[in-house]
Amino acid sequence: MKKHNFYAGPCILSAYTLDNTLEAIRDFAGTGLSILEISHRSKEFTAVIEEAAQLFKDLLDVPEGYHVLFLGGGASLQFCMVPYNLLQNKAGYVDTGVWASNAIKEAKLFGNVEVLASSKDANYTYVPKGYNVPTDLDYLHVTTNNTIYGTELRKDLDVPVRLVADMSSDIFSRPIDIKKYDLIYGGAQKNVAPAGVTFVIVKEDALGKVSRAIPTMLDYRTHAAKGSMFNTPPVLPIYSALQTLKWYKQLGGVEKIEVMGKEKAALLYDEIDRNPMFVGTVAPEDRSIMNVCFVMTPEYKELEKEFIDFASTKGIVGIKGHRSVGGFRASLYNALPIDSVKVLVDAMKEFQKNH
Numbered sequence: 001m002k003k004h005n006f007y008a009g010p011c012i013l014s015a016y017t018l019d020n021t022l023e024a025i026r027d028f029a030g031t032g033l034s035i036l037e038i039s040h041r042s043k044e045f046t047a048v049i050e051e052a053a054q055l056f057k058d059l060l061d062v063p064e065g066y067h068v069l070f071l072g073g074g075a076s077l078q079f080c081m082v083p084y085n086l087l088q089n090k091a092g093y094v095d096t097g098v099w100a101s102n103a104i105k106e107a108k109l110f111g112n113v114e115v116l117a118s119s120k121d122a123n124y125t126y127v128p129k130g131y132n133v134p135t136d137l138d139y140l141h142v143t144t145n146n147t148i149y150g151t152e153l154r155k156d157l158d159v160p161v162r163l164v165a166d167m168s169s170d171i172f173s174r175p176i177d178i179k180k181y182d183l184i185y186g187g188a189q190k191n192v193a194p195a196g197v198t199f200v201i202v203k204e205d206a207l208g209k210v211s212r213a214i215p216t217m218l219d220y221r222t223h224a225a226k227g228s229m230f231n232t233p234p235v236l237p238i239y240s241a242l243q244t245l246k247w248y249k250q251l252g253g254v255e256k257i258e259v260m261g262k263e264k265a266a267l268l269y270d271e272i273d274r275n276p277m278f279v280g281t282v283a284p285e286d287r288s289i290m291n292v293c294f295v296m297t298p299e300y301k302e303l304e305k306e307f308i309d310f311a312s313t314k315g316i317v318g319i320k321g322h323r324s325v326g327g328f329r330a331s332l333y334n335a336l337p338i339d340s341v342k343v344l345v346d347a348m349k350e351f352q353k354n355h
């Protein structure tokens with residue numbers, strides 16, 4: 001049976017990415033060797049990492065003065081690397097969920113952290129707005145898409161300090177005004193590649209401003225100077241990332257991807273709002289187009305498990321909500337076809353008819 005993959009991460013990848021990755025595992029760039037058994041300093045792999053960084057810049061319109069890096073350690077290592085490299089005295093953080101809280105915890109090891117706003121009071125079902133950003137911060141950190149709760153900040157903030165964003169789960173879902181940011185990072189395993197590589201877009205001007213010594217591997221300047229090749233980079237995920245980026249270019253770039261993403265999300269949110277058995281968990285204006293969180297209305301609450309089982313008979317997988325929210329989470333990443341969303345919506349309609 002065809003599967004409809006709604007997992008939150010790692011998650012669905014395009015057939016283009018999977019097919020080309022498989023091919024490179026068998027025979028990489030006509031070398032007669034697998035990409036798994038060739039030097040990362042070979043001219044063939046050097047071309048891959050350079051093209052991936054260039055396509056990242058092209059697709060996101062990254063201006064001069066920024067580096068695109070491919071690192072290890074996941075977004076979680078960035079929770080530490082960001083303050084290590086940028087926090088001298090005080091940083092501001094917005095607390096929008098588990099990932100933001102993890103970032104806050106790490107930053108506190110390096111300096112003063114002001115949590116400027118939090119939506120914890122409402123189990124992170126909205127994105128705080130209208131908070132004041134002091135001008136004496138080294139930077140402000142935001143999480144643009146809160147993967148677990150399904151809230152999203154779909155705009156680039158204007159703030160009087162350096163802006164840092166965790167874009168793990170919404171990178172390449174919309175055009176970004178990169179010049180408003182000093183640093184953007186994310187684990188690639190949601191919209192870019194299999195797990196194992198982390199992307200960082202960092203402004204040259206943001207680096208070298210703190211007085212502390214930084215271990216070599218945790219210093220962005222090390223990786224910027226060596227084109228992400230200071231040590232052996234995660235070769236295979238980078239190769240897959242390149243395939244995804246090529247596919248994004250073929251689709252028509254991020255403007256086109258945003259239109260497709262909004263269409264998919266509208267289809268599902270419309271059904272959630274129409275169907276009396278389901279209800280969304282997030283403030284409507286902050287609904288994510290990447291992760292759609294919903295539950296069953298109180299009178300049908302005990303049918304949640306039954307709906308997951310029913311959906312699985314249609315090939316739908318990965319819709320169980322995160323344990324801190326419950327209910328359902330359907331992740332609609334870029335590689336998910338709209339037909340899969342239609343199958344889910346049809347399953348919701350059919351389930352309603354059956355009850």
Ligand SMILES: *Cc1c(COP(=O)(O)O)cnc(C)c1O
Binds near residue numbers: 076167168169186187
């Ligand atoms: C998945 C996720 C993370 C964690 O990423 P790792 O690569 O597993 O460390 C951090 N932030 C957000 C927003 C995420 O969605």
